[in-house]
Every structure is written in structure tokens, then in C-alpha cells.
Amino acid sequence: YNIVGEPAVTGETTFTDLTANWYQNAVLWAYQTGVASGMSETTFAPDQEMSRAMLAVILYARAGEPAVEAANPFTDVPADSYFADAVAWAQANGVTTGTSDTTFSPNSNCLRAQIVSFLYRAAK
DSSP states (O other): OOOSEEEEOOOOOOOOOOOHHHHHHHHHHHHHHHHHOSSSSSSSOTTSBBBBHHHHHHHHHHHTTOOOOOOOOOOOOOOTTHHHHHHHHHHHHSSSOSSSSSSSOOSSSSOHHHHHHHHHHHHO
């Protein structure tokens, strides 16, 4: 960690759309640790809004992508989607309860309150 408590990072990415210095180290750290990938090999899309599915995938990656034994209870999460395991893991581990008993709303933008709730629950 550096002097302000942030992980020290070095190196570069292939992302060409990182224009603000305040988040470049965070993006590099997330990319290098596998917590977040880009939208393509050259695009990170730092100004794109985050969906609930994206946040579940990031938290699942941070947890090491453990095997998922639980069935997915959400009817709006297709079994073949890129986020299916992450959402099933998040529900099974109490990170999310969904937006109802049967829906997760994976494509809805994640509100700041939802983000901190996911983070709080993931941190236990």
C-alpha cells in the first residue's frame, strides 16, 4: 500500500479511454487483479453507468469466483448469461436479496445506495 492506504500499482493497460488521473490507478489495479475487465481490449468505459449485474460480477471476481452450488432463484437471470454464477453466488451469500423474491433486475443501473449495500454485505 502507498502512503494514503491505496494499493501500489505499476504498469499499463491497453485501455485508450482513461482520461482522468483520479481513477487510473484504481482501473489498473482492478484490471491487474481480475476484479474488473474492460468493455473491449481497448475500452474500459469509465463513464458508463454500472448495472446490478456488473457489480455482482465484480464482487464475485473479488471473492475468487468460488464454485456456485445454489440454484438461481431469479427469473430474469438467464442460466447462460455472463452474470448468472455471480448473481447466484451473491444471493446465496447474502450480498443481494434481489429487487423482489423472483427478480434481480440485472440490467438496471445500480444506485449508490445499492452499491454500498452490496459492498457492506460482501464485507460481512
